[in-house]
Amino acid sequence: MSPRARLPRQDCAHCGRHERCTRIVLEQPVCQRCTLRFARTAQACPGCANIRVLAFYDGDRRPSCATCTGNEAVYACTDCGREDSPWGRLCGHCALKEKATALLSGPDGGIHPQLRPVHEALVCGPRPQTTLYWFTRSTGPSVLAAMARGDIEISHATFEAMPADKTHNYLRDLLAALGVLPPFHAELERVTPWLNQLLSTLPDEHAEVLNRFARWQVLRRLRREEQRGTLTHGAISAARATIVVTARFLGWLTEHRMDLADLTQDDLDRYAEQHRARVTALRPFLTWCEATDLGRELSPPKRPDLQPAVTLPDEDRWRHVQLLLHDDTIRLYTRIAGLFVLLYAQPLARVCRMRVDQITVTAAGITRATFDTYPIELPDPLDHLVRTHLTRRGQASYASRPDTWLFPGGIPGKHLVTENIRSQLVARGIQPLAARNAAMFQLASTMPTPILAEILGLSPTTATRWAALAARDWSTYTALRDRALQQ
Numbered sequence: 033m034s035p036r037a038r039l040p041r042q043d044c045a046h047c048g049r050h051e052r053c054t055r056i057v058l059e060q061p062v063c064q065r066c067t068l069r070f071a072r073t074a075q076a077c078p079g080c081a082n083i084r085v086l087a088f089y090d091g092d093r094r095p096s097c098a099t100c101t102g103n104e105a106v107y108a109c110t111d112c113g114r115e116d117s118p119w120g121r122l123c124g125h126c127a128l129k130e131k132a133t134a135l136l137s138g139p140d141g142g143i144h145p146q147l148r149p150v151h152e153a154l155v156c157g158p159r160p161q162t163t164l165y166w167f168t169r170s171t172g173p174s175v176l177a178a179m180a181r182g183d184i185e186i187s188h189a190t191f192e193a194m195p196a197d198k199t200h201n202y203l204r205d206l207l208a209a210l211g212v213l214p215p216f217h218a219e220l221e222r223v224t225p226w227l228n229q230l231l232s233t234l235p236d237e238h239a240e241v242l243n244r245f246a247r248w249q250v251l252r253r254l255r256r257e258e259q260r261g262t263l264t265h266g267a268i269s270a271a272r273a274t275i276v277v278t279a280r281f282l283g284w285l286t287e288h289r290m291d292l293a294d295l296t297q298d299d300l301d302r303y304a305e306q307h308r309a310r311v312t313a314l315r316p317f318l319t320w321c322e323a324t325d326l327g328r329e330l331s332p333p334k335r336p337d338l339q340p341a342v343t344l345p346d347e348d349r350w351r352h353v354q355l356l357l358h359d360d361t362i363r364l365y366t367r368i369a370g371l372f373v374l375l376y377a378q379p380l381a382r383v384c385r386m387r388v389d390q391i392t393v394t395a396a397g398i399t400r401a402t403f404d405t406y407p408i409e410l411p412d413p414l415d416h417l418v419r420t421h422l423t424r425r426g427q428a429s430y431a432s433r434p435d436t437w438l439f440p441g442g443i444p445g446k447h448l449v450t451e452n453i454r455s456q457l458v459a460r461g462i463q464p465l466a467a468r469n470a471a472m473f474q475l476a477s478t479m480p481t482p483i484l485a486e487i488l489g490l491s492p493t494t495a496t497r498w499a500a501l502a503a504r505d506w507s508t509y510t511a512l513r514d515r516a517l518q519q
């Protein structure tokens with residue numbers, strides 16, 4: 033017979049149920065369920081100010097902790113003594129440490145050296161209960177355990193051999209974010225299998241050239257961008273387009289019984305005539321051919337001049353600004369990101385990649401954002417929104433702690449995806465590209481072009497195009513700026 037079964041049933045002083053009462057709380061017998069509820073509601077003790085379970089009266093009849101009232105510390109973790117985070121006989125922190133250590137220990141009993149950062153991330157997380165719950169509900173921990181035992185390799189190849197489901201993707205991202213696995217980008221990793229498939233459909237001589245171009249030029253550039261943290265969905269799409277257009281161009285050569293080595297400028301111009309839409313995407317290949325002596329010195333066909341287009345009237349733009357400034361039903365990060373687009377002409381993809389250190393708050397409470405070189409003071413109430421956001425973004429789960437993104441995403445170590453914010457803006461009638469163009473037009477008509485370029489991080493060509501559209505003149509601005517600088 034267990035000790036509890038021997039207890040007589042009586043009325044619980046808290047819930048009134050006729051139960052076996054296991055504990056005395058505030059001098060009254062309470063049932064098992066009420067004891068648990070009590071144990072989970074630790075508060076500041078009036079005697080010692082520690083966060084404790086206040087189940088005893090002190091001399092002034094104030095509910096106080098066991099220590100302050102000379103009672104046995106029945107609610108304390110048997111390892112560390114804290115009472116604010118119960119998990120059985122231990123606290124959540126100690127329970128998690130015990131479980132994580134057992135999970136990540138190798139055959140020799142110590143934590144697998146490569147998995148130490150995982151152990152630290154798990155144990156130091158702000159909400160141990162959430163992680164303990166993950167241990168019981170997910171198959172992810174068993175993969176970690178198998179890695180610790182040495183049953184499976186700690187590598188990207190291991191994950192490539194597993195189903196690419198949510199659990200495995202999460203774990204892979206976590207290991208990459210913690211530096212256990214080399215950095216990796218899921219969308220980028222999908223390009224290689226896709227390329228191999230495409231190459232298998234081409235004649236050998238074309239496959240060979242395209243393979244070299246794609247791997248050494250296109251993919252290498254994407255990997256560099258990935259390492260710098262500037263890789264976007266758009267860049268990957270553009271890279272795929274370049275590869276496809278190049279494959280078609282090689283097909284066109286065969287069709288016209290031409291060799292890449294004999295290609296003349298006339299041939300190229302003829303191709304450009306027939307395939308206007310593909311010319312831009314072909315430029316990287318032609319440039320590469322020239323650099324690698326594969327082709328002659330051919331000038332890549334001229335890109336048709338891209339004129340900026342403004343389709344959003346300024347009053348609509350200000351209506352959107354008002355909406356985002358004041359509508360609390362829209363998520364805060366969406367409002368801020370949208371306002372950066374609408375007010376500062378920032379591309380949404382770039383806003384998503386902003387880091388926390390691009391925002392500074394002075395002691396006087398002035399909030400500045402540095403989009404490119406120079407900090408810009410944010411006006412009220414945008415500054416207020418940004419400051420509130422800064423206090424909230426720290427609540428991301430343990431797995432995204434190592435990142436410093438201004439808009440951390442759900443995937444460990446990654447920023448929010450552009451689509452997340454874009455879809456929310458579109459749902460409120462705001463088209464980010466049109467909004468950005470309208471903002472650029474407005475800024476170009478009020479701000480000297482070189483300053484526009486420097487502050488917002490535009491290329492001088494882009495800034496000039498916008499200034500031209502806003503019927504402004506380069507030279508006027510240069511003179512204006514020089515005068516400003518002299519003052």
Ligand SMILES: [Zn+2]
Binds near residue numbers: 045049062064065
């Ligand atoms: Zn009860």
Ligand SMILES: [Zn+2]
Binds near residue numbers: 081
């Ligand atoms: Zn106390």
Ligand SMILES: [Zn+2]
Binds near residue numbers: 109113
């Ligand atoms: Zn403890």
